Amino acid sequence: MSEKRVAVITGGASGIGKHTAIKFASKGDRVVIADFNEKLGDETVAEIVAKGGEAFFVKTDVSNYEDVERLVQTTVDTYGRIDVMFNNAGIGRLTPVLDMDLNHYHSVINVNQHGVAHGIIAAGKKMRELGIKGVIINTASVFGYLASPGTFAYHATKGAVIMMTKSAALEMAPYGIRVIAVAPGVVDTPIIQGYKDQGMVDEMKQKVMGNKLTQPEQLADTVYLLSLEEASAINGSVVMADEGYAS
C-alpha cells in the first residue's frame, strides 16, 4: 500500500479550513491543523480522531515565518512528508480606505498576504528538498479582482495571492510541485457571520447565482479535488469556486 498523503491546513480551526481538514481526513489523508485558535483547533482534531481519522494541531501564527517553518518541520518530523499545503488562514476586517488606520492595513497584509507567502516558501522548499511532487493551494477570493467598498486592504492581499500563485507555479513546475489558488465568493463561515452589517452580506448573496451562501463543505470538496493527481493539468490557475458571483 502506498504511503498516506499528508496535508497541512492553515486556518484549519474554523470555516473553510476546518471543513477541508475533515474532508481530507475522511479520505484517509493525515492532516495537520495550523491555526492560532488553539481551542477550536483542538476541537477539530478531536472531531477527526473520533471519526477514525489522523490529525494533530500546531499552534501557528502564519504572519510569522519562523512559526510556519516550524509547522512544516513538525509535520515532516511527525509524518515523514508533506504532500499538500493549504494556505487558507485569513482575516476579513473591513475599513473604508479614507478611514484607514495603518495598523489595520498592516495587520490584514501580514496575515492574508505574508501568511500565504510564508506557506508557499516554507512548504515549497521542503517539498523540493524531499523530492515530493506536492501541491500548494492558496485561498484567494473574488475580491482579488472585483472591487467592493470597505475592503481596500483585503483586496490588496487577495490580488497578491493570485499573482504569488502564478509566480510560484512557474518556478516550482520543474520540481513537479503545483501551485493553485481557489477563489470563493460568499461562504457561510464565522468571517462573514461576524460582519456588523449583515445587510452587506445580503447584498453579496444577491450577486451569487441562486441567491445563496456557499457552504464551507463545498469549498472543502473543491480543494480536495484540486489536490488529486487527476487534477494534474491544473497549475498556476485561479479556480473560481464562487457560484457565479458577479460584480
Ligand code: NAI
Ligand atoms: P474563518 O474565520 O472561519 O476561518 C479563518 C481561520 O483563520 C480562523 O480559524 C482563524 O483563527 C485563522 N487565522 C486568522 N489569522 C491567523 C493567523 N495569523 N495565523 C493562523 N491562523 C489564523 O473564515 P473562513 O471564511 O473560513 O476564511 C478562510 C479563508 O477564506 C480566508 O483566507 C478568507 O479570506 C477566505 N475567503 C472567505 C470567504 C467567505 O465568504 N467566508 C470568501 C472568500 C475568501
